Amino acid sequence: MIRKLLFIGIALFVFDSTVFAQAIPARAYTNVIITHHDGETERGHIVWRGNKIEAVGSGITIPFDAKVIDGGDSLYVYPGFIDGLSHIGSPDVPSNLPRVDNPGKPGNERAGIQPQRKPSDHLEDSNNPYEGWKKSGFSSSAIALKGFMLPGQVEFFSLQGSNTINHVISSNVGIFSQFEISQGVYPSTLMGIMAQFRQLWYDAQAHKEHKRLYASNAQMYEIPEHKPVLDAFIPVIRREQPVFFLVDTKEDIERAVKLFEELNFKLIIVSGKEAWRTADVLQSKNIPVLASFDIPGKPDWMKDEEADEEISEEEQNFRERQELAWNQATTNVFNLLQSGVTVGFASAGMSAGDFIDNVQLMHEQGLSKNQILRILTENTATVLNQSSNYGRIGAGYAANFSVWAKSILEEDSSPMALISNGILNEF
Amino acid sequence: MLKLVFKIGMLISIFLALSISAFANTGSVHIKNATVLTITQGDLENTDVLIIDGKITQIGQNLQTPRGVDILDAEGMYVMPGIIDSHSHLAITRGVNEWMNPVSAEVTMKDVLNPNDVGIYRALAGGVTSAQIKHGSANVIGGRSATVKFRFGESAADFIFEGAPQLIKFALGENPTRVHGQGRGIQPRTRMGVEQVVRETFDAALDYRARRNAYLEAKELHDRRPRRNPAPQPVPKNLRLEVVADILEGKVLVQSHCYRADEILMLMRVFNDYGVENYTFHHITEGYKVIPELVANNAAASSFMDWWAFKFEAYFATSYSPAMMFQQGVLTSLHSDSPALIRHMNHEAAKAVKYGGLTKNEALKLITINPAIQMGISDRVGSLEVGKDGDISIWSAHPLSIYAVNQYTFVDGVQRFNINEDPDDMRLQVDPEFDFTYRGNITGREHDACLENLFYLFDSTGQIHSHSHSHSHSH
Numbered sequence: 057m058i059r060k061l062l063f064i065g066i067a068l069f070v071f072d073s074t075v076f077a078q079a080i081p082a083r084a085y086t087n088v089i090i091t092h093h094d095g096e097t098e099r100g101h102i103v104w105r106g107n108k109i110e111a112v113g114s115g116i117t118i119p120f121d122a123k124v125i126d127g128g129d130s131l132y133v134y135p136g137f138i139d140g141l142s143h144i145g146s147p148d149v150p151s152n153l154p155r156v157d158n159p160g161k162p163g164n165e166r167a168g169i170q171p172q173r174k175p176s177d178h179l180e181d182s183n184n185p186y187e188g189w190k191k192s193g194f195s196s197s198a199i200a201l202k203g204f205m206l207p208g209q210v211e212f213f214s215l216q217g218s219n220t221i222n223h224v225i226s227s228n229v230g231i232f233s234q235f236e237i238s239q240g241v242y243p244s245t246l247m248g249i250m251a252q253f254r255q256l257w258y259d260a261q262a263h264k265e266h267k268r269l270y271a272s273n274a275q276m277y278e279i280p281e282h283k284p285v286l287d288a289f290i291p292v293i294r295r296e297q298p299v300f301f302l303v304d305t306k307e308d309i310e311r312a313v314k315l316f317e318e319l320n321f322k323l324i325i326v327s328g329k330e331a332w333r334t335a336d337v338l339q340s341k342n343i344p345v346l347a348s349f350d351i352p353g354k355p356d357w358m359k360d361e362e363a364d365e366e367i368s369e370e371e372q373n374f375r376e377r378q379e380l381a382w383n384q385a386t387t388n389v390f391n392l393l394q395s396g397v398t399v400g401f402a403s404a405g406m407s408a409g410d411f412i413d414n415v416q417l418m419h420e421q422g423l424s425k426n427q428i429l430r431i432l433t434e435n436t437a438t439v440l441n442q443s444s445n446y447g448r449i450g451a452g453y454a455a456n457f458s459v460w461a462k463s464i465l466e467e468d469s470s471p472m473a474l475i476s477n478g479i480l481n482e483f
Numbered sequence: 484m485l486k487l488v489f490k491i492g493m494l495i496s497i498f499l500a501l502s503i504s505a506f507a508n509t510g511s512v513h514i515k516n517a518t519v520l521t522i523t524q525g526d527l528e529n530t531d532v533l534i535i536d537g538k539i540t541q542i543g544q545n546l547q548t549p550r551g552v553d554i555l556d557a558e559g560m561y562v563m564p565g566i567i568d569s570h571s572h573l574a575i576t577r578g579v580n581e582w583m584n585p586v587s588a589e590v591t592m593k594d595v596l597n598p599n600d601v602g603i604y605r606a607l608a609g610g611v612t613s614a615q616i617k618h619g620s621a622n623v624i625g626g627r628s629a630t631v632k633f634r635f636g637e638s639a640a641d642f643i644f645e646g647a648p649q650l651i652k653f654a655l656g657e658n659p660t661r662v663h664g665q666g667r668g669i670q671p672r673t674r675m676g677v678e679q680v681v682r683e684t685f686d687a688a689l690d691y692r693a694r695r696n697a698y699l700e701a702k703e704l705h706d707r708r709p710r711r712n713p714a715p716q717p718v719p720k721n722l723r724l725e726v727v728a729d730i731l732e733g734k735v736l737v738q739s740h741c742y743r744a745d746e747i748l749m750l751m752r753v754f755n756d757y758g759v760e761n762y763t764f765h766h767i768t769e770g771y772k773v774i775p776e777l778v779a780n781n782a783a784a785s786s787f788m789d790w791w792a793f794k795f796e797a798y799f800a801t802s803y804s805p806a807m808m809f810q811q812g813v814l815t816s817l818h819s820d821s822p823a824l825i826r827h828m829n830h831e832a833a834k835a836v837k838y839g840g841l842t843k844n845e846a847l848k849l850i851t852i853n854p855a856i857q858m859g860i861s862d863r864v865g866s867l868e869v870g871k872d873g874d875i876s877i878w879s880a881h882p883l884s885i886y887a888v889n890q891y892t893f894v895d896g897v898q899r900f901n902i903n904e905d906p907d908d909m910r911l912q913v914d915p916e917f918d919f920t921y922r923g924n925i926t927g928r929e930h931d932a933c934l935e936n937l938f939y940l941f942d943s944t945g946q947i948h949s950h951s952h953s954h955s956h957s958h
Contacts, residue, residue, distance in 0.1 A: 159584075251722055370907055
């Protein structure tokens with residue numbers, strides 16, 4: 057028996073130096089049309105073992121132990137899409153918050169100042185909220201909890217259905233912020249949030265310094281209090297983590313940029329529906345945008361091209377302005393790229409059901425297939441600082457990709473399978 | 484050599500002056516043959532005003548038009564400085580009152596300007612070019628103001644009046660006592676409490692500044708010679724108390740909402756105790772009762788003309804009050820406190836001719852140079868003088884005439900309103916998803932008001948009534 061095992065061990069070692077990995081059988085899609093993160097297309101095979109891609113291309117050898125699915129030269133494969141910031145699985149914001157005696161000092165939790173909260177401690181995935189995004193080709197997502205001004209940390213997850221909560225790829229991705237007030241307490245206004253953000257920063261700076269001094273000479277300084285909210289700011293002050301700021305209007309983006317300039321943190325704009333209006337600033341300050349694809353629907357009168365109704369000059373004027381506004385909203389991402397801004401993707405509350413339709417509409421409005429793929433894959437991985445393992449189909453990258461019967465840009469297209477962290481999900 | 488140094492010094496100072504007024508979008512225009520109401524240098528018939536790159540460069544007759552400068556023939560028209568509204572809540576996004584705490588000096592209206600508010604265009608149509616955008620009156624010490632120029636079409640940051648002194652809202656009387664005392668049972672519940680909030684906050688700020696300065700000094704010593712000077716334990720920067728301490732050091736000027744004579748006297752007593760100067764009382768309906776005291780304390784007044792009796796503390800008022808204060812030496816202005824009134828501030832000024840007998844020139848000072856002095860911007864605006872900004876309104880008749888209609892408004896020499904090019908829809912943005920018939924909230928005094936968002940607290944008699952959405956007056 058021992059001999060036999062030894063023989064198998066040696067045999068495995070001869071075949072491949074990754075002895076341990078060989079214990080997991082390989083899987084492969086053969087004869088598929090692979091579209092890479094940059095839009096380059098090749099016909100070939102993908103072999104993955106465990107959660108890693110082992111080989112990609114047309115000339116590769118399929119391992120003897122591989123379980124093979126033949127694509128028959130007609131299936132399309134895309135890199136697993138990455139959601140740069142979602143709220144998938146987050147509990148909703150509580151609606152009936154308790155009245156407090158002194159709303160000027162409500163305590164951090166009641167005020168929605170909880171940058172220390174980790175999504176992996178709070179996500180509710182019992183009814184599998186991830187399924188819709190998986191069925192749109194998404195294999196991983198940075199997730200932030202819903203909340204108010206500072207709802208918590210951002211963590212990067214592999215989308216694994218109801219087991220997602222146990223698949224944190226990376227904690228400490230950043231902290232999430234937005235201009236949302238918690239009713240009935242301070243800060244109760246936008247200007248209050250701006251001031252509170254600054255005050256938290258000043259307090260965290262002092263807290264960080266106090267802890268440093270105490271660590272250097274415990275006898276000389278007071279014992280620092282335990283302040284998890286301020287502790288969560290410390291890596292942000294050190295510029296080890298960015299702030300993911302969910303803002304849409306030009307003015308709100310400018311407010312986030314104002315804080316960024318005053319306090320000197322790393323800033324990522326999330327959603328940014330009017331970001332094109334500030335593209336020059338974002339480009340010059342090297343601020344990336346995880347852009348929303350949640351674009352407005354066409355106004356009714358624009359859908360009805362045959363209509364020949366009499367309208368007033370005032371309404372005609374309105375329609376011209378509205379058409380311009382609609383075009384601007386649907387070309388936001390395109391114009392950001394044209395201006396040289398780094399653009400990734402964030403669902404940021406959008407419904408998965410709209411995703412593919414909106415991709416196709418944005419394509420009609422000028423966004424090329426290559427641009428779309430780059431945004432959904434490598435760009436988002438780069439913004440999330442995950443590009444060494446995510447965002448590409450290539451040997452050594454995470455086994456994340458989707459398989460489609462037709463191109464993503466064809467009508468009624470949707471994935472037939474998603475490989476997420478090496479696990480095959482067939483739809 | 485000295486000459487050279489002097490010349491270089493001049494060049495540097497010119498460069499610095501230019502970089503302070505850094506707003507790039509300025510214009511040039513030659514306004515010809517108008518009646519020019521300079522405010523500070525008399526009324527000039529058949530006179531030209533030349534604005535080059537945003538500044539008034541010449542005022543006189545038969546001026547030469549520099550090449551490339553547009554001519555505006557204003558024969559028969561009246562040119563006056565752009566009107567200045569010292570009290571407005573226009574163009575504020577998501578909250579006029581940070582009303583959860585009776586002191587909110589840390590917030591600033593500069594953070595929340597909404598440059599897309601179409602009310603700005605309406606104000607320009609009324610000849611207004613600058614305003615003090617103020618925090619509401621829910622708090623004893625409210626937020627800091629934004630002094631703005633109405634550069635409609637530019638970004639929020641471009642609205643900020645460069646170099647204008649920092650102003651801050653205070654509020655006395657019923658509004659803070661209703662919101663905090665009646666509403667929540669916290670101080671201030673009474674007028675006595677209002678005074679105590681001011682005093683306690685001032686004391687806290689003095690204490691804070693001493694501790695913070697001691698820390699900063701110790702830290703500086705440590706940074707210079709770390710071995711000899713141990714690092715001090717940090718005293719965090721406190722934004723709220725920083726601002727209050729700056730009030731006490733004269734770096735932030737108080738603009739206080741008030742009605743009654745007793746509360747006006749109270750605040751002046753407190754300010755004298757703490758050495759606070761250069762402040763302005765707003766609304767000041769009982770100002771006529773305390774004119775000698777206002778004069779003695781060099782306190783200014785930004786008054787309502789004929790708004791009163793909308794609540795108990797505002798009963799004792801008269802339209803003669805602004806003229807009385809003006810004539811007896813109080814630096815007096817009029818304000819709108821309303822997105823509707825801001826469109827016809829000239830009518831407000833005209834009432835001071837009728838009630839109290841101000842001259843026309845004096846009446847116009849109430850909406851031009853006097854608010855400019857109160858806001859610390861009179862070196863730039865408020866009168867037509869060579870070297871001042873090209874902020875101008877041009878009227879079809881004397882602006883105090885009820886028949887006068889503003890024709891043109893210029894800010895920094897840039898035409899921001901022209902009655903001949905005034906389409907129906909002047910919104911800067913149209914929502915792609917709204918229907919043509921959607922009109923939004925275009926009426927209602929709840930918006931852009933002192934107590935915006937708080938009306939639901941009160942019933943029609945002004946009593947706390949947390950279940951209704953009935954109205955109460957905002958001022």
